[in-house]
Amino acid sequence: xxxxxxxxxxxxxxxxxxxxxxxxxxxxxxxxxxxxxxxxxxxxxxxxxxxxxxxxxxxxxxxxxxxxxxxxxxxxxxxxxxxxxxxxxxxxxxxxxxxxxxxxxxxxxxxxxxxxxxxxxxxxxxxxxxxxxxxxxxxxxxxxxxxxxxxxxxxxxxxxxxxxxxxxxxxxxxxxxxxxxxxxxxxxxxxxxxxxxxxxxxxxxxxxxxxxxxxxxxxxxxxxxxxxxxxxxxxxxxxxxxxxxxxxxxxxxxxxxxxxxxxxxxxxxxxxxxxxxxxxxxxxxxxxxxxxxxxxxxxxxxxxxxxxxxxxxxxxxxxxxxxxxxxxxxxxxxxxxxxxxxxxxxxxxxxxxxxxxxxxxxxxxxxxxxxxxxxxxxxxxxxxxxxxxxxxxxxxxxxxxxxxxxxxxxxxxxxxxxxxxxxxxxxxxxxxxxxxxxxxxxxxxxxxxxxxxxxxxxxxxxxxxxxxxxxxxxxxxxxxxxxxxxxxxxxxxxxxx
Numbered sequence: 078x079x080x081x082x083x084x085x086x087x088x089x090x091x092x093x094x095x096x097x098x099x100x101x102x103x104x105x106x107x108x109x110x111x112x113x114x115x116x117x118x119x120x121x122x123x124x125x126x127x128x129x130x131x132x133x134x135x136x137x138x139x140x141x142x143x144x145x146x147x148x149x150x151x152x153x154x155x156x157x158x159x160x161x162x163x164x165x166x167x168x169x170x171x172x173x174x175x176x177x178x179x180x181x182x183x184x185x186x187x188x189x190x191x192x193x194x195x196x197x198x199x200x201x202x203x204x205x206x207x208x209x210x211x212x213x214x215x216x217x218x219x220x221x222x223x224x225x226x227x228x229x230x231x232x233x234x235x236x237x238x239x240x241x242x243x244x245x246x247x248x249x250x251x252x253x254x255x256x257x258x259x260x261x262x263x264x265x266x267x268x269x270x271x272x273x274x275x276x277x278x279x280x281x282x283x284x285x286x287x288x289x290x291x292x293x294x295x296x297x298x299x300x301x302x303x304x305x306x307x308x309x310x311x312x313x314x315x316x317x318x319x320x321x322x323x324x325x326x327x328x329x330x331x332x333x334x335x336x337x338x339x340x341x342x343x344x345x346x347x348x349x350x351x352x353x354x355x356x357x358x359x360x361x362x363x364x365x366x367x368x369x370x371x372x373x374x375x376x377x378x379x380x381x382x383x384x385x386x387x388x389x390x391x392x393x394x395x396x397x398x399x400x401x402x403x404x405x406x407x408x409x410x411x412x413x414x415x416x417x418x419x420x421x422x423x424x425x426x427x428x429x430x431x432x433x434x435x436x437x438x439x440x441x442x443x444x445x446x447x448x449x450x451x452x453x454x455x456x457x458x459x460x461x462x463x464x465x466x467x468x469x470x471x472x473x474x475x476x477x478x479x480x481x482x483x484x485x486x487x488x489x490x491x492x493x494x495x496x497x498x499x500x501x502x503x504x505x506x507x508x509x510x511x512x513x514x515x516x517x518x519x520x521x522x523x524x525x526x527x528x529x530x531x532x533x534x535x536x537x538x539x540x541x542x543x544x545x546x547x548x549x550x551x552x553x554x555x556x557x558x559x560x561x562x563x564x565x566x567x568x569x570x571x572x573x574x
Contacts, residue, residue: 123198140421141410143381149424150377153442154313161230162237162465163308163443166457167223168574169260170252176267176569179257180274181205184222190251191216203396205277214240220281221273221300224248224259230308234465234525234532238458245454245574259574261457263338263352263450265301266565273300279398283391287402291360298359302352303451305335307461308443309468314376319478320444320468321370326481327467328366328437328448329492330517333500333510334539335460337450339550340565345557347498349550352450354497356435363387364435366493368486380440385410390433392417392426406430437493444468452549453572455538462535463521470524477520500548511546518543 170179170187179187188206191197197216200208209216213229226244231237248259260266265273275281281299288295311317336349348354356364369379389401389409399416401409408414409422431441439445446464467473492510495503501511518536525532542548553568561567 123192138421140412141424141427143378143385145424146381146385146427147377149427150380150440150442151314153311154317155310157312160310160312160469161232162234162461163230164228164237164241164457164461165225165304165306165308166241167219167225167303167305167451169262169265169303169451170222170224170257171260171569173256173258173569176566178265178268178273179222181222181276183255183257184218184224184276186255187224187248187251187257188216190255191247194251195247202278207276207278214244216244218276218278219299219303220276220278220285221265222276223303233530234458234462234535235530237461238535241454241457249574258569260569261303261337261451261453261572261574262340262568263303263336263350263452264297264341264346264355266340266568267343269342270296270300275300280391283398283400283402286400287390288360290402291362292358294355294357295359298352298355302338302355304352304447305449305451305457305460307446307464309446309464310443317377317440317444318370318375319474321375321438321440323474323477323481324444324446324464324468325366325370325438326484326489327477327517328446329489329496330510330514331446331460331463332448332450333496333503333548334463334514334518334542335449335452335456336497336500336548336550337452337456337553339554340557340568343565344563345554349500349548350450350497353448356437357494357497359435363433365437366489367436367438368489370438371486384431384434387430387434389414389430391429392422393429394420450550454574456549458535459538462525462532463518463539465528465532466521466524466536467517470527472527473520473524477517480516500551501543501546509546511543514543 170184171177172179172183185206188199188209191209192199195211197209197211199206200210207218215227217225217227219225226241228237228240231240252259275285284299285296288299309320311320332350332353336353338350338352339345339348341351367383369375369383372379385406387406389404389406391398391401392409392414393399394417401414401416404414404416406422406427409426412419412421414420428441435447437448439447449460467477488505492503492505496510501509501514503510505513518539522533522536525536553571556567556571557563557565
């Protein structure tokens, strides 16, 4: 069976509610294809029939090979003129009267309201609305009800920021009528884990049971963190390698600039980015700084080898998530997965498995930057500007590779561990992370200038942070000690979308 035909078979549905067909949607995710008649006759508040994830249209009749898995990643290569920008951002919903986290009933009311008023299609799982889809955009729920927009692949940062603004307008319009606000912060500032609602999504139940077995902070990651991610394309295997190395080395720099999670359960938590620190003890089999990316042998095949060795979470069969935690995808490939004995995985199973790996930079058929805390809307536009300026400009990318070429594994790991505590004031060699950030920010601006879309203005939001060395988290801590009289409650107004 040819790789191309395997790819065609496998594009059905991924388990986070992203429906799939042969047509590409958000980078790496395909969008559901409604028949023309259905599109013409559709009214507001339709439902995406292919969600939650369904089984494959055809069972595999021969085993996938490692070459198939490598080819799947390599199929993301595209010429520069087709490169796009994808953003994903999460936010905390809260009751404006009590500041308490919103319940699933309130969340479903907001999803239904968005569907009715703004013509989003609902994504259903066992009778519950768990997300929305509109064109190439998705709204999904994180385990504790964090509201996530996965944006469409867009050409310019102007389009990206317009998409963010449109989404926040819609969410506010529906939320305000229900007494619900949304908070741009990296960690839940006030409420303990026991007060966070649990969303009715099958994959999260499996993760919730598994997390305490592999780390002490996994449940905090699931239920009390929010992040912003940027997804970018590559043209070739070498381009992927260059972008992966540059972005992985600089991920702690982005963590510092965007650090925005200094509170926990009503008081300072000892970190500037508690969200980032949490990943250091969530599940080290599937997170971290991936030192092998800097090996001379690194490429698509080496990432496949890494991913094959990451323990599985689940497979989805007969409309049920089957708990496969700790199992081996390599066993699955030879029909020896105990939960589905004799069955062979499809590429859809492989794509699902890739979504359960959480390093600081993640490879799918595009590259995900995963190191930044959630924040207010201007910063939602600044983060993609930062990475586009660095990675979509050849000169800036090469400058980053040259700058970081002699950084050791130990230095990269030191930055990963210390930046969540000390931010831009973290010592590095004969200076500080702030010095690195100044150089990197200038390279990002230069890259955006050369792109020629007048996008440099989106970086103004972080100019002051880098110039002063005062992270957003430190500004919040100062407010807490002064104007807020040692209360975190005002942050719900300060960072309200």
